[in-house]
Amino acid sequence: MSTKHTKAADLFIENKEQQVWHNKTLHFVRDKRDKMAMQLPEWEVLRETAHKIKMHTITHLDHYLDLFSTRAEANGIQVHWAKDAEEHNQIVYEILQSHKVRKLVKSKSMLAEECHLNPYLIDKGINVVESDLGERILQLLNEPPSHIVMPAIHLKRQEVGKLFEEKLHTEKDNSDPTYLTRAARAHLREEFLTADAAMTGANFGVAETGDIVVCTNEGNADMGTALPPLHIVTMGMEKVIPNLQSLSVFIRLLARSATGQPVTAYTSHYRKPREGCEMHLVIVDNGRSEALSNEDHIQTLKCIRCGACMNTCPVYRRSGGYSYTYFIPGPIGINLGMLHAPKEYYDNLSACSLCYSCNNVCPVKIDLADQIYKWRQNLDSFGKADPMKKVMSEGMKFMFERPALFRTGLKMAPIVNHMPRPLIYNGLNDWGKGRELPQFASESFAALWKKGKVSAANQKRSNHEQ
Amino acid sequence: MKIGLFIPCYVNAVYPEVGVATYKLLDYLGLDVDYPLEQTCCGQPMANAGFEDKAIHLAEQFDHIFDAYDYVVGPSASCVAFVREHHPDLLKKEGHVCRTSSKTYDICEFLHDIVKVDKLPGRFPHKVSVHNSCHGVRELHLSSASELNIPPFSKVKDLLSLMEGIELFEPAYVDECCGFGGMFSVEEPSVSVCMGQDKLRNHIQTGAEYITGADSSCLMHMQGVAKRENLPIKFIHVTQILASGL
Ligand code: SF4
Numbered sequence: 001m002s003t004k005h006t007k008a009a010d011l012f013i014e015n016k017e018q019q020v021w022h023n024k025t026l027h028f029v030r031d032k033r034d035k036m037a038m039q040l041p042e043w044e045v046l047r048e049t050a051h052k053i054k055m056h057t058i059t060h061l062d063h064y065l066d067l068f069s070t071r072a073e074a075n076g077i078q079v080h081w082a083k084d085a086e087e088h089n090q091i092v093y094e095i096l097q098s099h100k101v102r103k104l105v106k107s108k109s110m111l112a113e114e115c116h117l118n119p120y121l122i123d124k125g126i127n128v129v130e131s132d133l134g135e136r137i138l139q140l141l142n143e144p145p146s147h148i149v150m151p152a153i154h155l156k157r158q159e160v161g162k163l164f165e166e167k168l169h170t171e172k173d174n175s176d177p178t179y180l181t182r183a184a185r186a187h188l189r190e191e192f193l194t195a196d197a198a199m200t201g202a203n204f205g206v207a208e209t210g211d212i213v214v215c216t217n218e219g220n221a222d223m224g225t226a227l228p229p230l231h232i233v234t235m236g237m238e239k240v241i242p243n244l245q246s247l248s249v250f251i252r253l254l255a256r257s258a259t260g261q262p263v264t265a266y267t268s269h270y271r272k273p274r275e276g277c278e279m280h281l282v283i284v285d286n287g288r289s290e291a292l293s294n295e296d297h298i299q300t301l302k303c304i305r306c307g308a309c310m311n312t313c314p315v316y317r318r319s320g321g322y323s324y325t326y327f328i329p330g331p332i333g334i335n336l337g338m339l340h341a342p343k344e345y346y347d348n349l350s351a352c353s354l355c356y357s358c359n360n361v362c363p364v365k366i367d368l369a370d371q372i373y374k375w376r377q378n379l380d381s382f383g384k385a386d387p388m389k390k391v392m393s394e395g396m397k398f399m400f401e402r403p404a405l406f407r408t409g410l411k412m413a414p415i416v417n418h419m420p421r422p423l424i425y426n427g428l429n430d431w432g433k434g435r436e437l438p439q440f441a442s443e444s445f446a447a448l449w450k451k452g453k454v455s456a457a458n459q460k461r462s463n464h465e466q
Numbered sequence: 467m468k469i470g471l472f473i474p475c476y477v478n479a480v481y482p483e484v485g486v487a488t489y490k491l492l493d494y495l496g497l498d499v500d501y502p503l504e505q506t507c508c509g510q511p512m513a514n515a516g517f518e519d520k521a522i523h524l525a526e527q528f529d530h531i532f533d534a535y536d537y538v539v540g541p542s543a544s545c546v547a548f549v550r551e552h553h554p555d556l557l558k559k560e561g562h563v564c565r566t567s568s569k570t571y572d573i574c575e576f577l578h579d580i581v582k583v584d585k586l587p588g589r590f591p592h593k594v595s596v597h598n599s600c601h602g603v604r605e606l607h608l609s610s611a612s613e614l615n616i617p618p619f620s621k622v623k624d625l626l627s628l629m630e631g632i633e634l635f636e637p638a639y640v641d642e643c644c645g646f647g648g649m650f651s652v653e654e655p656s657v658s659v660c661m662g663q664d665k666l667r668n669h670i671q672t673g674a675e676y677i678t679g680a681d682s683s684c685l686m687h688m689q690g691v692a693k694r695e696n697l698p699i700k701f702i703h704v705t706q707i708l709a710s711g712l
Contacts, residue, residue, distance in 0.1 A: 006654050013656045023664070027639070034612065043615035312613065314643045318660050350654055353647030353661070354514060355600035360613035376516030385516060389649055393517035400475065400506040400524055407503075413479050430652035434659030435690030438480045445478045445485035449501045454489050 001388040001430060004347035009319035022154060023317040029150070030311040032260025033361065040252075050253055051365040053246045054302035058292065064207040064240045065283065071210030072281055075272040077233075082284045085115035092117060092199070092232060093124055095280050099230050101126065101196040107214065107221035108132040109201030110148055110305055111234050111284060113327055129191045131220040133184055140167045146321025148328055149258045149307035154320055188220070198224035200270075202235035203304070204250060205283075208243035211271050212281065215254060215264040222268050229277040233270065237283050238301040250304060253363035258306040291339050296374050300335050302364040309358035309368055315351045324348045331358035331368040338375045346384045349376055410444035469499045470532045472540030472549075472570065474682075475507040481682050487705035488541040488573050490712045495581055502531045509556070510548035515649035518556060525549075525556040529566050537580070538570040541705050543602030543680040546572040551605055572606055573705055574680045578621040583628070588711015591631030594702075595669040596622055597679030597688070598641040608680055612641050622680055622704055629707060637668035646687035662691040669699065676700045678707055 013019050037043045057064050069079045080095075082088035088111075096104065104126055106112065118128050118139075130139045134152035137160055138145060145151030152160075161175030170183045200221045204213040212233050214221045225231045241247060255261040273279035291301055310316045310330030321329040326337030326345045334352065337345030349372060358368040379385040399406050417439050425432040448454050469492055473485040492499045508528060509521025528549065532538045540546050554564040577583045602608040602622075609620035623634055645651065645661025652658075666688055669677045677699055679685055685701045692699055 001653050003653070006656070009654060010656045013660055019660070037613075037615050040615065314645070314661050315654070315657050318657050349516075350650070351657075353600070353643050353645060353650045353654075353658070355643035355647070356604040357600070357611075357613060357641075357643070360604060360611050373514065376514070377518045379516050380519075386653070389515045389653065390517065392649075393512035393515055393520050396507065396512055397517075397520040397523070400509070401527065403504040403506055406475070406506040410479050430655045431690070433655040434694060435651075435662070435687065436693040438476075438686050438690065440479050441482045443482065445473045445482035445501075446503060448482055448486065450503065454486055454501070455493070 001386050003350040003386075004325050005319070005323050005351045008323035009315075009351070012320045012323055013318060019318055019320075021156070022320055025153065026311045026317045029259060030308070030361070033257055033308055033311065034260075036256040036260050036262065040256075046249060046253055047363055047365055050249050050363055051302065053241060053249060054364050055299075057241055058238055058298065058301045061237065061240070061292065064242060065237060068205050068207040068210060068240045069281075069283065071207065072205075072212075073210075075210045077210065077272065077279045077281050080280060080282045082282055082286070084286045085284075088115045088234065088282055088284050088286065089117055089120040091282050092234065093121060093126075095230070095232055096121070096126060096197060099197060099278075101230065103127040103129065103191070103195045104197045104199055105129045105131045105191055105195040105224040105228075106135075106199045107201065107216060107224055108135050108151070109199070109234055110328065111201055111236050112199070113145065114286065115234075115284070117234075129188075129195065131188055131192070131218075131224050132216070133181065133218060133220075136184060136188065137163065144327055146329065147307060147310055148305050154322070192223050192227055195224065195228050197228050197230035197232065199232045199234065200225060202233050202239050203254070204247055205235055205240040206242075206244055206247055207240055209271065211244075211269045213247060214268045214270065215251075215266065216268070217259075217261075217265045219266050222266060225270070231270070231273065231277065231279045233279070233281045235281060235283055237285055237288050238303075254304055254306055257308040257361065257363040287340055294339070297335065297339055297371055299366045300332065300339060300371070302366055303332055304364060306363055308361040308363065309366075312357045312361045314355060314357070315353060319351065324351065331372065332366070335368060335371050335375070342375070342378070343382060343384065346375075346379055349379065407444075407446050410446055413440040413444075414442050416440060467497055468534070468536045469497050470535035470538045471499055471501040472505065472532065472538050472545070473501065474540060474542045474545040476686070477542055477682050480686065481703065484541050484682055484703040484705055487703065487709035488539070490709040491573070491577065491705060492539065494709075494712050495577075495583065497581075500535070505531050508545045508548050508553075510545055510552075511648050513548070513552060513556075514647070518552075521552075522556050522560060525553045525564070526560065526562065528553065529557060529562070529564055532566045532570070536569065537576065538566055539573055539576045540570070541573045541680070541703060542682055543572045543574070543599055543606050543608060544683055546570055547601040547605035572602065572608065572680055574602075574608055574622050574625060575606060577625055577708075583625065586628045586708055586711065588629055589631045590629040590707050590710055592676055593633045593635060593672075593674040594626065594676045594678050594707070595635045595637055595672045595674035596620070596626070597644065597669065597677050597681070597684055598622070598636070599679055599681035599684045600641070600643050602680045603641045609641070612639075625708060626678070626704065629710070632707070635672035635674050637665065637672055639668060644684045644688055646684050648683075651687060658687075659691060662688055663695070666692055666697055666699065670697060674699070676702050678702050678704050680704050
């Protein structure tokens with residue numbers, strides 16, 4: 001009874017030191033989030049409002065997308081629509097090609113990651129440079145992100161120091177964070193100055209004004225878009241919100257939930273192309289409209305990608321981002337993977353103890369755990385249920401539907417207590433890995449009741465009192 | 467007031483003393499308590515594992531068995547939460563309106579909210595660390611969840627405070643999951659055990675002699691880890707402390 005997640009988690013946990021460090025580091029981010037959340041008396045009202053705005057927008061998406069794209073076009077932005085990842089990549093490539101772009105600087109975009117844009121463009125000869133520090137580190141390492149907000153959170157500074165030593169020729173054994181950041185900055189500055197085009201994601205698209213809003217801490221999006229003559233924005237179609245007033249609700253929630261900051265260092269509004277420059281917006285569906293018609297899972301479209309559900313998830317913290325088979329890990333990743341391709345990503349469903357903490361931290365109140373529970377119910381219907389779990393569940397059903405059999409079972413159970421240890425704690429017993437089995441009582445509650453021993457327990461008390 | 471005692475399957479088999487303590491408390495408070503013998507399990511283990519269909523008949527059985535009582539009370543927050551949150555949906559699939567879910571209570575919330583117990587006899591002069599179980603906290607709201615910005619409360623601590631001499635503590639990461647999670651504990655044993663070890667360490671660091679809670683399933687899991695590692699801590703269900711003077 002194990003999934004790909006189980007096996008990857010085993011390996012991650014084997015390196016105890018790294019596991020403990022990862023757990024602590026991520027919990028520290030959750031603590032910072034708590035501190036921020038507790039400082040705002042209106043926190044829960046904000047979450048409820050954010051939930052309502054998102055529900056309203058995604059259930060009137062045609063209207064808001066129409067408004068948003070019309071406004072954006074009126075502002076001089078060229079709008080493209082992509083039905084899936086492939087079309088998205090093609091559109092981006094065509095735009096780049098028509099501008100003879102050789103070097104593209106990119107700020108962090110989970111959508112580009114979802115569409116596998118980088119390998120696509122690199123394959124076609126374009127030099128793609130990630131400009132978010134974490135993303136750049138991973139690009140140099142040729143690794144995917146392990147977290148959606150802090151993509152390189154699994155790496156220690158010593159590992160980054162080693163990498164920079166090799167790739168950026170920094171001093172030997174110097175892993176001082178300030179030193180490394182300065183080195184990365186100098187290196188990236190060169191890339192910014194020589195880029196032919198910039199690409200950003202979008203945290204929000206404001207329908208009323210046509211604004212594209214990008215939140216970063218490093219100013220890399222602004223630096224990237226300020227220099228070259230071409231700016232491409234890639235945006236999932238669920239990112240649209242009605243107006244600037246609703247934006248204020250999300251801005252108050254986003255950074256507080258994500259990193260425990262009151263606000264990100266930069267909140268940039270892009271409304272129109274710079275003088276003499278071009279700005280393109282690619283709005284992507286890639287399965288989102290299908291999710292819209294899925295009553296059980298529509299709420300995933302509310303996600304503002306803050307990562308709080310990962311930081312609080314006791315399983316994510318102890319198994320790491322790479323233990324999941326979908327590129328987004330944690331509670332939201334489990335659900336998005338299932339929406340995307342259930343037969344491919346069902347392994348992640350085991351990575352949940354149904355503690356419901358994710359539901360409570362989510363700034364837009366996505367019912368993440370409830371959805372995981374629902375996905376588990378579907379596994380059997382497409383032949384991906386674990387056979388062992390199925391047999392166990394069938395066995396339980398058989399016994400529990402027969403009260404007399406159940407009571408016989410209760411009577412027999414204590415025998416297990418006296419079975420030889422090797423028979424109980426063998427390789428087949430997953431409970432026995434790290435835990436002792438509970439001892440069955442010599443007399444069950446049902447047996448005690450039947451013999452009148454339960455009420456007798458109180459009889460004694462009354463006699464005593466008399 | 468007629469009370470139907472709901473003793474979940476594993477409490478029945480492993481912790482009958484928790485059932486007895488629950489009975490004692492209700493009886494002491496002058497309530498008419500009955501234990502319908504035909505009950506077995508609420509269906510949660512199969513449903514959480516992804517086999518809700520195998521729990522439907524059990525939900526029907528449950529609804530039928532407990533229909534006649536004014537309240538259904540059980541000493542296991544997680545099982546009660548399953549009856550409350552999931553039985554109505556399960557029965558809807560069969561075109562059956564669930565009659566028992568809204569009158570099913572965990573013993574702690576029943577004592578706190580319905581009976582409004584404000585004194586109990588007995589002393590429990592020990593240091594006790596309270597285990598806030600996920601379903602108790604986030605589904606039944608036995609205490610305020612650490613993620614939410616709401617006024618703090620704890621029905622479990624309120625009740626335990628009625629015992630003379632008791633010293634209450636709570637672990638760091640006050641309501642982080644202990645890693646049980648039903649079938650999760652055997653499907654993801656490494657993560658589950660690791661969570662259990664961390665949780666135990668946090669409980670032990672309070673200096674408590676006992677860990678108590680409203681969910682015997684969490685206690686069972688932590689007890690298993692503690693026993694394997696010979697950790698110096700004892701386990702006791704909330705009802706056993708509350709009934710210790712009866
Ligand atoms: S699901 Fe909620 S908590 Fe998780 S990343 Fe999305 S918005 Fe944040």
